[in-house]
Amino acid sequence: MYVEIACRVLLGTVLLAAAVGKVSGRYAYREFTRSVRDMGYRPAGPLAAAVVAAEFTAVVLLAVIPRAGFLLSAALLLAFTVAVATNLRRAGATCRCFGRTAAPLGRHHVWRNAFLVGCAIAGALAPAGPVRPGEALLAVAGGLLTGVLVVMMDDLRFLFGASRRT
Numbered sequence: 001m002y003v004e005i006a007c008r009v010l011l012g013t014v015l016l017a018a019a020v021g022k023v024s025g026r027y028a029y030r031e032f033t034r035s036v037r038d039m040g041y042r043p044a045g046p047l048a049a050a051v052v053a054a055e056f057t058a059v060v061l062l063a064v065i066p067r068a069g070f071l072l073s074a075a076l077l078l079a080f081t082v083a084v085a086t087n088l089r090r091a092g093a094t095c096r097c098f099g100r101t102a103a104p105l106g107r108h109h110v111w112r113n114a115f116l117v118g119c120a121i122a123g124a125l126a127p128a129g130p131v132r133p134g135e136a137l138l139a140v141a142g143g144l145l146t147g148v149l150v151v152m153m154d155d156l157r158f159l160f161g162a163s164r165r166t
Contacts, residue, residue, distance in 0.1 A: 001131050004066065006143035007123025011073045012062045013147025014116060019055035021098040022048075028096075035096040039087045051076075067124055074120035081113040095154070103154040112153055 022032045029048070036051070037044035054076050062069030080097075084105055087093045094102040095109050103109075149156070 001126065001129045002135055002139040004123050004126035004128070005131070005136055005139040006146075007119045007126070008062045008066055008069070009140050009143030010119055010147045010150070011069070011116065011123070012059050013144055014150050015055045015062075015073065015076075016059045017147070017151045018098050019052050019059065022052050022055075022096070031102065032096040035094050035102070039083060039090065039093055041083070070120045070124035074117050074124070077113050077117045077120060081110055081117065084109045084113065098151055101154055103157075108153070108157065112150060116150070 021028060023029055029052075032052075033044050033048040036048045041047050054072065058069055058072040058076060060069075061072055084095070088105055088107065088110075090105070093105045095105050096102060097109070
């Protein structure tokens, strides 16, 4: 049960940050839409809107219907993984995953998304059981901390000097 709680919080944090970052202003949304177009996906406008809507929907589902939230999260993150992997060699392709930065696409984005897909699967398959408040709070804190680290991955890579695609 605690794995499910941690995974719900982790995925909810990441997907909420992604959706909010993309719609935090006209510039952020326009740049996200441009990054979709630059990756070769058309029509970019409706596809960008669908991505944001799916991210918000996954967050809500994780809160109220966890199994459906995990399934939507896994599907969405798997699609992101495929999109990033197929665009790694495209010059100038950027990750506007969280709306605020334009990090060049790298293998680390594929690994990040694969990790998140794994979390969605683990959360969906986690056994149910009684929940004790102390342990639940620890699971929430762990999921939240991990989610924040995932969201800040590109910033942390820059801070610690990662200069090549990995």
